[in-house]
Every structure is written in C-alpha cells, then in structure tokens.
Amino acid sequence: MYINFWYPIIRSEDLGAGKPEKSMVLGLNFVAFRDSQGKAHVLSDTCTHRGASLGGAWELGDKPRIIDDCIVCPYHGWEFGPDGECRNIPSIGYGKKVPPRAKVDAYPVQEKYGIVFAFLGDLPERDRPPLLNVEEYDTEGWRANSILVLDVDYYYERSIENGLDPAHNEFVHPTHGLKAVNRDTYHVREYDVLDHPQGWGMWFVHRFNAPGLTDPTWKSVDTSSRAPGELFAGSGTHGPNMMVTEINVGSGNRFRQYFFEQPVDQRRTRIFFLNMRNFMLGAEHDGPIHARNKVIAKQDIEILVDVYPPRTPTSNIREVLTPSDKAVVSYREWLAKFDERGWRIDWDEFSQRNGKDTGFAIPGPARRISGNWVLEPVPLLKNRSSR
Ligand code: FES
Numbered sequence: 001m002y003i004n005f006w007y008p009i010i011r012s013e014d015l016g017a018g019k020p021e022k023s024m025v026l027g028l029n030f031v032a033f034r035d036s037q038g039k040a041h042v043l044s045d046t047c048t049h050r051g052a053s054l055g056g057a058w059e060l061g062d063k064p065r066i067i068d069d070c071i072v073c074p075y076h077g078w079e080f081g082p083d084g085e086c087r088n089i090p091s092i093g094y095g096k097k098v099p100p101r102a103k104v105d106a107y108p109v110q111e112k113y114g115i116v117f118a119f120l121g122d123l124p125e126r127d128r129p130p131l132l133n134v135e136e137y138d139t140e141g142w143r144a145n146s147i148l149v150l151d152v153d154y155y156y157e158r159s160i161e162n163g164l165d166p167a168h169n170e171f172v173h174p175t176h177g178l179k180a181v182n183r184d185t186y187h188v189r190e191y192d193v194l195d196h197p198q199g200w201g202m203w204f205v206h207r208f209n210a211p212g213l214t215d216p217t218w219k220s221v222d223t224s225s226r227a228p229g230e231l232f233a234g235s236g237t238h239g240p241n242m243m244v245t246e247i248n249v250g251s252g253n254r255f256r257q258y259f260f261e262q263p264v265d266q267r268r269t270r271i272f273f274l275n276m277r278n279f280m281l282g283a284e285h286d287g288p289i290h291a292r293n294k295v296i297a298k299q300d301i302e303i304l305v306d307v308y309p310p311r312t313p314t315s316n317i318r319e320v321l322t323p324s325d326k327a328v329v330s331y332r333e334w335l336a337k338f339d340e341r342g343w344r345i346d347w348d349e350f351s352q353r354n355g356k357d358t359g360f361a362i363p364g365p366a367r368r369i370s371g372n373w374v375l376e377p378v379p380l381l382k383n384r385s386s387r
C-alpha cells in the first residue's frame with residue numbers, strides 16, 4: 001500500500017449535507033463531510049484532543065456535527081475547518097486562541113465520476129500523480145452506469161492483478177466459455193505490454209474467445225466484425241490502485257470499465273466500479289448491466305478470497321509465472337517504481353504498533369510546511385525494491 005496517490009473515499013451520493021461519513025483507507029480512518037456550499041472535504045478522523053473519532057458516535061443524538069463549515073468532534077466539541085485547523089475549543093471558550101498543535105491532517109479532494117477522491121499523501125500539488133482520467137465521461141455517445149460498490153475480503157493488489165489476467169477468463173467466468181476450451185488448440189495468445197498513456201502504469205490488448213457473450217443480455221450487440229465468439233480486450237493500470245478494462249464487442253461497440261480501488265487494510269478492499277459504454281445507451285440497460293457485472297464480480301471473488309498468501313509475494317520467484325502473467329509482472333514492476341520513491345507503507349511496522357499506544361495518520365501536504373503534528377506519520381519503507 002502506498003501514500004501519494006488519489007484514493008476513492010466515498011460515493012458522492014452517500015455523502016449528504018450535515019452528516020460526516022467515516023471510511024477506512026490504507027488501514028486508517030478518514031472523515032468526509034460537505035461544507036455549506038456542498039463542497040466535499042476529507043480529514044484524518046482522529047481528533048487530536050483525546051482521540052475521539054470525528055465521524056463516529058452517531059447514537060449520541062441530534063447535536064449539529066457541522067457548524068460554520070467545521071466538523072465538530074462529538075466528544076468535547078472541538079471544531080475543525082476544511083483545512084484541518086482547529087477553530088474553536090469550547091472548554092477554553094469559543095473564539096479564544098487555540099494551541100498550534102490542535103489540528104488534524106487535511107487532504108486535497110476532487111469529486112468526479114460520482115466519487116469523492118482524496119489525495120492521501122504529502123506531495124505538493126505540482127508533484128502529485130494525477131487522478132485516472134475517464135475521457136468518455138459526460139461526452140456525447142457514452143453512458144455511465146451509476147457507481148457499483150463492491151466490498152471484498154482480499155488485498156487490493158490481488159484484485160488489480162486479477163483484472164490484468166487474460167488466462168483466467170475461460171476458467172472463472174462460465175459466460176466467457178469454459179465449454180469452448182479446445183484442449184488441442186487452446187492457449188493464451190501472446191501480447192505486448194505498453195505504458196498506459198497517462199504515464200503511471202501499464203496497458204495491454206489481447207484477443208480471446210467469449211462465445212457466452214452472445215447470451216440474451218447482449219442481444220443488441222452486433223458481432224459481425226469479429227470471428228464468432230472472439231473478443232478484443234485491453235487492460236491497464238494507473239498508480240497502484242486504479243485499473244481500466246476496455247472490451248470491444250465488435251462494430252465499434254465498447255465498454256470501458258474503471259476500477260477505483262480503496263485498500264481498506266491487508267484483507268479488505270472496497271471497489272468503486274464505473275462502467276462506461278457507447279452502445280445500448282438507453283437507461284433501461286443500466287439495471288441488466290449492473291446485474292451482469294455483479295455476477296461476473298462474484299465469480300472472481302470466489303477465487304480471490306482464498307488466494308494465499310493474501311498479499312502479493314515480495315519476489316516473483318515465490319510463484320511460477322508464465323507468459324500470460326506478463327501484465328501482472330509489469331504491474332509489479334510499476335509498484336517497484338513506487339517503492340523506489342519511498343511511498344510504500346511499512347505495513348509490518350505499522351501493524352505492530354498501530355492500535356496500541358501510538359496513533360498514526362497519513363501525512364497531508366501541510367506537514368511539508370509546518371511542524372507540530374500530534375499523530376505519527378505512517379511508517380514508510382525506504383528504497384525498497386526487492387520485488
Ligand atoms: S476528543 Fe475531540 S474534542 Fe475531545
């Protein structure tokens with residue numbers, strides 16, 4: 001897991017006015033809330049007074065939790081602005097000067113594609129890797145399904161690698177045609193791995209058989225321009241936690257599927273899934289497409305919950321990789337580049353000390369400008385490139 005990338009925090013539709021929402025990302029809690037203009041903000045969830053959860057304690061009653069665009073701690077009422085600075089400490093009197101250490105980390109936010117994203121790291125704006133760009137979004141001739149949220153019990157890197165794996169389709173997804181595997185001729189065709197155009201990951205295109213895609217859900221798909229049951233698809237990565245898959249079903253009809261992954265901890269991931277399409281544009285297709293995507297996701301989940309070890313191995317010789325795993329290897333090479341920048345969380349040290357007497361936070365950009373922070377920054381691995 002890495003700091004210094006954009007992470008999905010919550011679906012836009014799940015973040016209402018007046019109600020902060022808490023989520024766990026990279027093993028730590030964050031709180032998201034909207035100000036009076038409706039703008040979303042994301043802060044570290046731990047109150048630096050005595051550790052209460054800014055987004056917690058909802059059973060307590062009906063006290064306002066957002067006042068003057070500040071989030072109010074439910075324990076003693078300290079008020080923190082969108083920049084993480086404490087504005088009021090009721091016990092010393094409203095409007096009185098607050099100690100400089102009374103602040104929490106605040107993170108840059110972008111709300112796009114129906115998702116609130118936060119940049120979880122301390123890089124100044126000019127050095128930040130960008131958010132994955134969905135170029136078709138809001139363009140003529142394309143339709144977006146609403147964001148599908150999938151909570152899965154496995155590590156996000158295993159999830160991304162599964163999306164880059166052209167050898168699993170015929171075995172995991174009956175709809176893609178296990179019955180059609182011909183033992184005399186079947187093999188995964190060779191493919192080349194390129195850089196993703198946005199420059200923070202890899203991209204590849206391959207050809208495979210998917211006779212099941214002629215089932216009734218896809219009856220309006222024109223398959224005339226390809227061999228029966230044959231499909232072109234490409235997949236790529238952006239940063240450690242974002243993936244895009246393009247499926248060409250013939251005659252220019254395309255799906256582009258975006259997976260914005262939220263690593264919750266070492267065993268859990270929340271996937272924010274955006275499905276774009278340039279055919280079957282009517283709203284009546286949204287429901288069946290969601291339903292079908294859920295079926296396919298369930299098939300992958302069935303495999304991935306049991307993959308061992310849960311984290312991707314630190315060396316490729318710990319697995320027997322074949323040419324079809326080329327894309328997975330390339331993804332791991334990209335992760336090694338992020339390691340070299342010193343952005344990987346030292347999970348072993350973190351998990352040893354976290355939840356005992358030390359509170360951690362992902363350092364926000366303000367830590368590069370000022371000192372006096374209460375929570376320890378999450379430990380990072382220095383120059384680790386042993387993959
Ligand atoms: S713990 Fe938040 S105000 Fe005391």
Ligand SMILES: [Fe+2]
Nearest residue numbers: 162168172300
């Ligand atoms: Fe799959």
